[in-house]
Amino acid sequence: MICFDEKSATFTLTSKGAVYSMGVTDGVLEHRYFGAPIHCDDDLSLFRGEAAASFEARLPGTVSQNQILSEAPAYGRGDFREPMLVFRGEAGETTVDLKYAGHRIVSDHELDGMPSCRGKETLAVTLSDPVRGVSVELFYTVFDDVPAIARSARITNTGEGKLKIVRAYSAALDLPDNGYDLITLYGAWTRERMPERTPVRHGVTSVDAKRVSSSAAQNPFAALVEKNATETAGRAYGMALVYSSSWKISCEGAQNGTVRLLGGINDFAFSKTLAPGETFDTPEAVFAFSSDGIGGLSRAFHDLVREHIAPPAFAKTPRPIVVNNWEATYFDFDYGRLFSIIDAAEGTGIDTFVLDDGWFGARNDDSAGLGDWTVNLNKLPEGLTPIIERCHARGLKFGLWFEPEMVNPNSDLYRAHPDWAISCPGYEPLLSRRQLVLDITRPEVRDHIVSAVNRVLKENAIDYVKWDSNRNVTELFSDAADENDRECFAHEYALGLYDLFRRIIFANPGVFFEGCSGGGARFDLGMLAYFPQIWTSDDTDAGMRCLIQYGTSYAYPPSTGSCHVSVCPNHQNGRTTPFATRCAVAHLGPTGYELDLSKLPPEERAQIREQNERYRRDEDLVLSGDLYRVADPFAGNAFGFLLVAKDKTKAAFTLVKLLNETNSERPVVPLPGLDPAAAYRVEETGAVFHGDTLAAVGLPLEWKKMRDFDAAVCHLTRV
Ligand code: DGJ
Numbered sequence: 001m002i003c004f005d006e007k008s009a010t011f012t013l014t015s016k017g018a019v020y021s022m023g024v025t026d027g028v029l030e031h032r033y034f035g036a037p038i039h040c041d042d043d044l045s046l047f048r049g050e051a052a053a054s055f056e057a058r059l060p061g062t063v064s065q066n067q068i069l070s071e072a073p074a075y076g077r078g079d080f081r082e083p084m085l086v087f088r089g090e091a092g093e094t095t096v097d098l099k100y101a102g103h104r105i106v107s108d109h110e111l112d113g114m115p116s117c118r119g120k121e122t123l124a125v126t127l128s129d130p131v132r133g134v135s136v137e138l139f140y141t142v143f144d145d146v147p148a149i150a151r152s153a154r155i156t157n158t159g160e161g162k163l164k165i166v167r168a169y170s171a172a173l174d175l176p177d178n179g180y181d182l183i184t185l186y187g188a189w190t191r192e193r194m195p196e197r198t199p200v201r202h203g204v205t206s207v208d209a210k211r212v213s214s215s216a217a218q219n220p221f222a223a224l225v226e227k228n229a230t231e232t233a234g235r236a237y238g239m240a241l242v243y244s245s246s247w248k249i250s251c252e253g254a255q256n257g258t259v260r261l262l263g264g265i266n267d268f269a270f271s272k273t274l275a276p277g278e279t280f281d282t283p284e285a286v287f288a289f290s291s292d293g294i295g296g297l298s299r300a301f302h303d304l305v306r307e308h309i310a311p312p313a314f315a316k317t318p319r320p321i322v323v324n325n326w327e328a329t330y331f332d333f334d335y336g337r338l339f340s341i342i343d344a345a346e347g348t349g350i351d352t353f354v355l356d357d358g359w360f361g362a363r364n365d366d367s368a369g370l371g372d373w374t375v376n377l378n379k380l381p382e383g384l385t386p387i388i389e390r391c392h393a394r395g396l397k398f399g400l401w402f403e404p405e406m407v408n409p410n411s412d413l414y415r416a417h418p419d420w421a422i423s424c425p426g427y428e429p430l431l432s433r434r435q436l437v438l439d440i441t442r443p444e445v446r447d448h449i450v451s452a453v454n455r456v457l458k459e460n461a462i463d464y465v466k467w468d469s470n471r472n473v474t475e476l477f478s479d480a481a482d483e484n485d486r487e488c489f490a491h492e493y494a495l496g497l498y499d500l501f502r503r504i505i506f507a508n509p510g511v512f513f514e515g516c517s518g519g520g521a522r523f524d525l526g527m528l529a530y531f532p533q534i535w536t537s538d539d540t541d542a543g544m545r546c547l548i549q550y551g552t553s554y555a556y557p558p559s560t561g562s563c564h565v566s567v568c569p570n571h572q573n574g575r576t577t578p579f580a581t582r583c584a585v586a587h588l589g590p591t592g593y594e595l596d597l598s599k600l601p602p603e604e605r606a607q608i609r610e611q612n613e614r615y616r617r618d619e620d621l622v623l624s625g626d627l628y629r630v631a632d633p634f635a636g637n638a639f640g641f642l643l644v645a646k647d648k649t650k651a652a653f654t655l656v657k658l659l660n661e662t663n664s665e666r667p668v669v670p671l672p673g674l675d676p677a678a679a680y681r682v683e684e685t686g687a688v689f690h691g692d693t694l695a696a697v698g699l700p701l702e703w704k705k706m707r708d709f710d711a712a713v714c715h716l717t718r719v
Helices: 293-309 335-345 385-393 412-416 443-459 489-504 542-552 579-586 602-617 619-624 691-697
Strands: 002-005 010-015 018-025 028-035 085-088 099-107 121-129 134-142 148-157 163-175 180-188 191-199 203-209 218-226 236-242 247-253 259-265 272-274 279-281 284-290 322-324 352-355 397-402 464-467 512-515 533-535 561-565 591-593 626-631 638-644 650-657 679-682 688-690 711-718
Touching: 010 121, 010 134, 010 148, 018 148, 018 284, 028 099, 028 163, 028 284, 148 163, 148 272, 148 293, 163 236, 163 284, 180 203, 180 542, 191 218, 191 542, 203 218, 218 247, 218 259, 218 293, 236 247, 236 259, 236 293, 272 279, 284 293, 293 626, 335 352, 335 385, 352 385, 352 464, 385 397, 397 443, 443 489, 542 561, 542 579, 542 638, 542 650, 561 579, 579 602, 579 650, 579 711, 591 602, 602 619, 619 638, 619 650, 626 650, 679 691, 688 691
Parallel strands: 322 352, 322 591, 352 397, 397 464, 464 512, 512 533, 533 561, 561 591
Antiparallel strands: 002 010, 010 018, 018 028, 085 163, 099 121, 121 134, 134 148, 148 279, 148 284, 163 259, 163 272, 180 191, 180 218, 203 247, 218 236, 236 284, 247 259, 626 638, 638 650, 650 711, 679 688, 679 711
């Protein structure tokens, strides 16, 4: 709900569980409050910054802009904190003074060419500066079922000369106090999204990506949580970007005791020049709030993703259970090897076979073939049809791997169009995994990709696509872009990518698309608008997956991160974990297998059918349940997830002991979130406990019996 009180010039935005208030004073759009519902008709302007010290720059009779909480901080009129917006006039002027000029309420607001949250009502507030010749429309979308606000900005050159944008973040959030810790998610290939919590310091702390991808190194998410906040208690604010290219999020502990959280497109190597009348849209950023600690904040993001971002046709529907041949064969396969995997899947509950990298062009290793989306006839002389027919004969669907944005120098595509690969004049392009990136900012390159991929999808019965992307962009430059677009290549790449998604993914509504980027290196809210799930990580070791899936869940629901059972010793880190644990951890997301089923020991193979039946029985918990992180593997010796059905009729608890210690202390793992008054039966033991008991003391655990990486899984049903 969006309200404007004309008398006090106050906006109150109400989402379920959170309100956001702002007001206009001296023409400035000031932030007043974001948090748990309160009476926003109380005069919150009384909490504004105090009259400034005489050293502060300000107009007579006003409070310095350095003291106030601002909705759209810009540079040049006394606010010395990090600005959200920075411009340069034709003569290099940097001063801008944005003042309230009007507002409107729109429904079904969408961003042009970029993904955004689906919300019913959006407030658009216009700020303008006639001297600089710029107006900024700030968009605020509210949600009636999630404590979150989505924000973006549209910048228009209203002057007569050129206007250069040198920073265009999506949003800024000023909080009136600085009692917070900052949580961000850092990582790398095979160890994506590791949580890192540090006190907010005075000064600017930032995380970013300069890779033309949201990246594994840092994830476009940050949370400010009260210093003593836990998983279950304390105020927590989060910011996540609906964006998949180079980004930045900054947090500034200011000298007046306030904190500013802001971010959007990375302003590193970015600028955009607008001619008179031209506009520029920022991507969307989402702020969420919870007074129920970090866990509550995560659940707010989870609901937001499932209800307002993920493709509605797939968001909460049962997922394919796949067997993928990557770790089974890598590039070394023929019909015989693939058929043995497909045959072994029959009757196991696995319903989709996914043929990974290596089926096309001259692809026998990673040195050749990318870009040539025609079947590798040396390997598969009769094409894909025999594989698809074999799948259908065994009751399976068929999925196929693509890496549409890439090209190997050793490919027909590169030989025909060497200029289509991104490079910078005078520099030999760097290879990464022996491949280059196609310049998808160019329409003719996109047209080619769209027709090549769509042709394969049209000519073959393909139910599932895994869309991979295995390198970052270097030598940012586009030979074809006009000078203006070259200034913001990384953003143009994002726009090109989203155009590809629309023309391939949305044009094939019956195909299920899984995102991937050398594991989970492009896992963000922008991708999730197109892909219901993303390959979480190339690390399939259950031990590492406990860490990776724990960190990923800070912002992203279990339904979005695919998890596969693979063989031991694990191919990435050599670790051996019990088969049952690999299965338990892989059941905490859309599940599958990444191994040669025909080579599994018979006792493991015999378990697969039962494993998949078990997964299907409670898949709704993965797709739409509330997640409680009940044991933190970064803080102790156990990983624990509890998934609770929204109606609290059932739950599933998974605990993994990491390293065994002789005679170790038994942890108590409380299980919150169930109906305190209701009794629940534990399927595995038959024991019955009430929700309040479970929330206080958890379940009895046979902790001492558990060895390294043993898992305990308990399914609870309300009786
Ligand atoms: C990286 C992906 O994460 C893997 O699952 C696999 O698809 C390889 N690429 C194939 O090259």
